[in-house]
Amino acid sequence: MNLSTRHLALAALTLLCAGPLSACQNNASPELAEKSAAGEVQAAADTPVGVAWAPPEVIDLRQPEGLPMQAISIGKPTIYPRCHELFEPEGNPGAWPVEADQAHPALFGCEPEAWLELADPELRLVAYALPRPETGSATDLRLSAYNGAGELLWHRTLSRQHQGKNFNANFRGSFLTRVDGRFICAGTRWQGGTQALCAHQDSGEPIFEGTMNFWSGIAPVGVGAALVGVDINGITLRYPFSGVEMRHRKLEGRGGRTAFYAHTSTHVFFVPGEGDPVLSAWNLETLQLDWQLPLPGRPQPRSGETFEDLGLLVFKLDEHLYALETATGKQRLNLAVGPDNPSLASSAQELLVMVRRSDAPPMVASLNPADASANWAALGPLGSLALSAEGPRIFTRSVRAVREITPADGAQAGAHD
Numbered sequence: 001m002n003l004s005t006r007h008l009a010l011a012a013l014t015l016l017c018a019g020p021l022s023a024c025q026n027n028a029s030p031e032l033a034e035k036s037a038a039g040e041v042q043a044a045a046d047t048p049v050g051v052a053w054a055p056p057e058v059i060d061l062r063q064p065e066g067l068p069m070q071a072i073s074i075g076k077p078t079i080y081p082r083c084h085e086l087f088e089p090e091g092n093p094g095a096w097p098v099e100a101d102q103a104h105p106a107l108f109g110c111e112p113e114a115w116l117e118l119a120d121p122e123l124r125l126v127a128y129a130l131p132r133p134e135t136g137s138a139t140d141l142r143l144s145a146y147n148g149a150g151e152l153l154w155h156r157t158l159s160r161q162h163q164g165k166n167f168n169a170n171f172r173g174s175f176l177t178r179v180d181g182r183f184i185c186a187g188t189r190w191q192g193g194t195q196a197l198c199a200h201q202d203s204g205e206p207i208f209e210g211t212m213n214f215w216s217g218i219a220p221v222g223v224g225a226a227l228v229g230v231d232i233n234g235i236t237l238r239y240p241f242s243g244v245e246m247r248h249r250k251l252e253g254r255g256g257r258t259a260f261y262a263h264t265s266t267h268v269f270f271v272p273g274e275g276d277p278v279l280s281a282w283n284l285e286t287l288q289l290d291w292q293l294p295l296p297g298r299p300q301p302r303s304g305e306t307f308e309d310l311g312l313l314v315f316k317l318d319e320h321l322y323a324l325e326t327a328t329g330k331q332r333l334n335l336a337v338g339p340d341n342p343s344l345a346s347s348a349q350e351l352l353v354m355v356r357r358s359d360a361p362p363m364v365a366s367l368n369p370a371d372a373s374a375n376w377a378a379l380g381p382l383g384s385l386a387l388s389a390e391g392p393r394i395f396t397r398s399v400r401a402v403r404e405i406t407p408a409d410g411a412q413a414g415a416h417d
């Protein structure tokens with residue numbers, strides 16, 4: 001039978017702490033120690049489902065010919081400051097700085113390192129770089145929590161000054177997730193470790209702050225009672241109170257910077273950096289393989305994106321983007337995009353793709369994964385670098401300016417800056 005992640009993690013911690021000299025004696029929290037008695041043994045693994053490589057007919061997004069081109073209206077540009085300036089105009093965090101309908105474009109424009117919205121309780125969390133002018137390029141990470149009314153509940157600062165002059169070279173991205181329905185964990189992935197701050201979501205009181213000695217191929221994600229990352233050899237479940245490893249599940253093949261990683265809240269998708277390019281879907285609750293898909297080549301290592309609302313995994317292989325069902329591995333879209341690494345977003349039941357072109361305005365297209373078709377395509381604002389969406393609203397961003405674009409009859413197709 002399949003067991004909850006919490007039971008798996010707690011059972012693993014019970015075994016890990018069984019020895020009299022275990023490090024858990026000093027680091028384990030009484031909260032988790034009490035739960036460990038309820039741990040159970042994991043069920044045996046099932047044979048993973050094998051999936052065949054059979055992508056649908058290609059859709060070429062490089063040229064208008066053959067696409068259902070449509071006129072769009074392009075809104076006026078809004079220039080947002082950097083997040084630390086937006087959220088701290090007087091030098092300290094205050095109330096939520098913009099109206100509710102401007103929350104998404106403001107975050108898209110100021111470019112935080114991570115953000116997270118929760119429904120129960122209603123929370124909006126933002127993690128952004130906090131410069132220290134006296135330290136050069138090294139920044140700290142500010143984590144701020146707001147309630148549904150936009151009131152500041154708490155904030156914490158994670159010092160990253162230990163990276164010094166190597167900050168930009170070692171920085172690999174930040175993360176923000178909820179663990180066990182009670183704790184917020186934020187931090188930064190470095191070439192030499194994973195730095196994290198975990199705190200109670202209601203008060204911001206820290207329960208752990210430090211650097212865990214593992215390289216993570218994904219942004220760590222909360223799964224049940226564990227903070228889960230993926231190192232060079234496998235999936236690592238971490239104890240959110242101390243950073244101690246609760247359990248480790250070895251992957252098939254070696255990871256690292258040349259391997260492919262992507263993840264959702266329930267799965268990790270992995271292609272080893274050497275050997276046969278086989279895409280594996282690992283279930284983070286059972287720590288077993290759900291399916292495997294042999295690929296005709298190796299995906300670009302950092303090209304993976306997932307869209308849980310659509311149930312899609314998207315990656316780039318050669319000059320094509322492929323979209324697969326995360327649950328089954330079935331290929332849903334085959335998009336010719338050329339040398340660009342397109343910006344992606346999801347809106348309603350559509351995948352949005354923006355292909356940037358050096359000699360023409362970018363191509364923005366809405367794709368229907370259900371039948372592998374293009375809903376519409378349009379020429380976006382010249383100079384656009386990124387695409388985002390909130391519900392039916394679609395936004396593009398240039399170096400600093402955010403514009404809302406809307407498919408609209410009668411607008412001049414291809415209008416641009």
